[in-house]
Amino acid sequence: MDISIHASFLPHDDPEASLAFYRDILGFEVRSDVGNGKMRWITVGPAGQPSTSILLAPPATGPGFTDDERRTIAEMMAKGTYGWILLATADLNGTFEKVQASGAEVVQEPTEQPYGLRDCAFRDPAGNMVRIQEHADPSDESQN
Numbered sequence: 001m002d003i004s005i006h007a008s009f010l011p012h013d014d015p016e017a018s019l020a021f022y023r024d025i026l027g028f029e030v031r032s033d034v035g036n037g038k039m040r041w042i043t044v045g046p047a048g049q050p051s052t053s054i055l056l057a058p059p060a061t062g063p064g065f066t067d068d069e070r071r072t073i074a075e076m077m078a079k080g081t082y083g084w085i086l087l088a089t090a091d092l093n094g095t096f097e098k099v100q101a102s103g104a105e106v107v108q109e110p111t112e113q114p115y116g117l118r119d120c121a122f123r124d125p126a127g128n129m130v131r132i133q134e135h136a137d138p139s140d141e142s143q144n
Contacts, residue, residue, distance in 0.1 A: 006051060007043065010083045010128050011059035011073070015040040017125035018056045025102045026087075028054070054085065077127045084129035092134035096120045099132075110134070 012018040019042060022028045028044040031053055035041055038058055045053040059077060060070040076082035089095045092110050099122055100106055107121035107129065118134040 004051065007053040007055050008085060009055050009057060010085060010124070010126070011077060012040075012042070012056045012126045013038065013059070013074075013077060014125055015042060015056070018042065019044075021102075021104065021124050022054065022056065025099055025104065080123050080127040080129060082127070084131065086131045086133060088133045088135045090135060092118055092120060092132065095132055 010018075015038060019030070019033075022044045023030055027047065029047050031043040031045055031050075033040060033042045035058075039061070040056075040058070042056040043053045044056065059082070060073045065073075073082060096110050105123040107123060108119075110118060110120045112118050119131055121129060121131045124130050
């Protein structure tokens with residue numbers, strides 16, 4: 001089989017704030033932006049990685065959700081327990097400083113984890129957890 005991850009979903013409740021975070025702060029490209037008002041589906045992704053995307057979408061849309069489910073999702077988003085994503089960078093300290101300077105809510109400063117990774121965490125404007133791991137730059141031969 002030849003399977004790859006194409007897109008991952010994160011909810012948004014304010015498309016402009018989500019765009020500002022993912023495009024302007026994290027530097028992601030906007031690949032598509034359809035709909036209007038709060039009912040917008042925005043696809044973003046890292047520059048140079050056209051086959052990997054995040055779909056920022058309004059939560060609990062469609063006929064399959066009950067009012068109770070919509071309420072639960074809204075409550076979970078408000079608490080920051082509904083959506084999350086794990087990103088990676090070769091420069092964790094620089095990335096942390098840039099995101100922190102933007103005013104994003106810091107959940108965890110760069111920390112050496114007991115399982116061998118160094119990472120930090122923020123919340124995006126919709127409350128989604130954004131964890132950023134440090135990884136070695138593959139072009140840095142001194143790591144090999």
